[in-house]
Amino acid sequence: MDAPLSTGRDAALTCSVAKGDTPMTIEWTFEGRPVGSDMGVRVLSAGPRTSFLAIQSVGAAHSGVYKAPAIVPFELKEALRLGQDTALTCNVLRGDLPLTITWEVNGGAVDDLRSARVISAGPRMSILTLRSVGGDTGGLYTCTAENAIGRATHSVRLTVKEAPEIVPFDVVAPLSTGEDAALTCRASKGDTPMTLSWTFDGRPVTSEMGVNVISAGARTSFLTIQSVGAANSGEYTCTAANDVGEASQSARLTVKEAPEISPFSMEGPLNTGEDAALTCRVGKGDTPLTLDWAFEGRPVTPDMGVLVIHAGSRISVLTIESVEAAHSGAYTCTAANAVGNVSYTAHLTVKEAPEIVPFSMDAPLSTGRDAALTCSVAKGDTPMTIEWTFEGRPVSSEMGVLVLHAGSRISLKYPVYHDHFISLFLFVICTTIESDLHGSSEAPEIVPFSMDAPLSTGRDAALTCSVAKGDTPMTIEWTFEGRPVAELQKVRVISGGSRTSLLTVSSVDGSHSGLYTCTLHGYERGGHGGPLGAAHRQGSVALPPEIFPFPALDALMDGDDASLTCYAYKGDTPMTISWTFHGRDVSMERQFTTQAVGTRTKMLVIPAVSHGHSGTYTCIAKNAAGRAEYSTQLVVKVPPEIFPFPTLDALRDGDDATLQCYVFKGDTPMTITWTFHGRDVSMERQFTTLSAGDRTSILLVKAVSHGHSGTYTCRAKNAAGVTQLSTALVVKGQFLRLWKCASVTKRPPFSSCCSAPPVSAS
16 A cells, blocks of 8 residues: 555555466455455456455554554542442553453452442443442552553552441449459551540540540550549540541440448437437439438337438438437448448437436324435436425535435435424425526527538438427428428428428429528417527539530531531539530641630631531530530531543544543532533433443443534532533544533532534544
8 A cells, every 4th residue: 555544445456466377366365364255345356367455445444554452541539438439441542453351450350349340331441330449449450451463551559548447345344433444445447547535425535534545556545444433434435537537436334332421410419308300311322222220239110219211212311209318329320232331320419307206204203203305316317416405495414404415316314303293395406407498488499401512403302400499389391482392393391200390302403402491480489479490501403504406507518617606504603615526526626616605605616618527516515513415417518529531632533432420529419411512412322321330420432423523511410519521522534622621510500611612624
């Protein structure tokens, strides 16, 4: 041939034999193979020495010089996250047919991967799709194209980013106070570098909590607590985080706590006949609890004249109406649970007035006879004073009367000098207690009472109003902020005798916080009735925080600013308010800004949100009474973004063409469509589209011709917006011109700015 021919031209060759004997045969071969009509070649004989070979409309298959394959380079823009889909397109731009296209990963066949699928898209194209990539999917992927002349390869490395995965851990059993605790957090999967952090009930763990955290390499963290206490009970969470994501694992530590009794005592000695009350309150300790009373080591029983009242699971009140000397002694309250027991003892002292054994003369005596009287005090506290009087005058030796003391007894003996009967008036007076027992009408006196400390919501409370002094009868009444306590729910008043009243509140809440007053009625002095004595103390209920619900932010666009406001409308101050993002304290990250507004409000501000800000945001409010938290979701809508198409600048008439549209950013679900000159290609048979996962669409055009020249546009759309990328393809002989433009519209109505300039016929 004088020169190369263009596709579609006619070709002719003449074989003329100048010399040689006849007959002879003339044969044509093509690359060593006999020429046949199936090759599109016609052989004509022009005599015994001439033969013509004619080819009408030559094509590449008729070329006598074979070409080795050439693969259009392909690549991956970025590493993939675990679970994403992707596709690799191997397009053999040049090379004689037939071609064999194969795929390998790390030197082995891709058939060994369950997620891999190979799609043949014509004789020059092979597409490898990978669905939901995992850790075993990463590696070096190689496409090999081979024909009779040679082979070509192209490789690309696929990197799969793996989020952390934590091996589950737990506390084997509840621990007793004083034991040591240890938790091990190990991330079995996930790319490094990664961070391992611990929280306790949502708060970052610090050394001030008595907790030690030890790092053992990039994937393991130990949490240890030496000598646990009740304050260590709660949920411990380990969070592993890397660039891909995060994982958390929690374990609850339960510390078994022995009981602890709040000290109690009797307010001084009591007089016989007064009422007594002792309150045993267990401030700490696991439930269930048992509360028992003992007197001098013996269990208290009703026949002792003692009444025991249980006010909830943690309070027991012992009352004695009208105490006697026999009630003096040690009263012990014992609290016991599964962990252990504890006792507390208070002593009751009863002051007893003297009681004289009756005595008298058996009969009148004659003058000169001797007489003796014995005054014996059967009861009464010592020391005491015993005196004799005669007709109201103190007895003396001048009267001829002898007084003998024999311990607590006195013997009086005297002679009779007068001839008449003598009447003897004897009085025994215990001067040390006379003023206590035989004075004028006495005003009431209430034993002071109070709460030991503020109570947390849900605990039981009890107040004991005990009247140490005052004449009976009397009436004891309770009021709350000046109103009868009967108006309150879960409040009960129990009488413990004529001088004791017990007020109990089961499961306190904020409505029970206020002033409780015990008032005595029914005592009269000087003809005037009404309350003569009263005592009161403040009963305080510590209120844990309550957070006012705040809305979710589910309509933010990429680049918008976001703000969340946390308002703790209930709860005692001082309180602390903090924010976390997926369990991590936001104060440690620069991308977040927090601002306190007073003591009960804290704002969280995120400027220019992106997809990475989507997730769970939690506000935590904490005070001495407890904690509260409220969480919401922030959703950032991300519009699609298309990876630029590879340039196809060497297509010829009859070649196959492929375009791959890969949407590497944007929320799913999304739709990906192709248009040719603005028309949907799915309506035309000459085009084939293939889906390779949620983010990739491939357009195939087999045997391109001049009619395929024009603008091809890939359009990706999701709830956040629409993006499109266009290519102008020109098919003319061996020449190709390409124009590209792209537009992104984040919010409807969507519009396109893509166009291609007209292609000249030259």
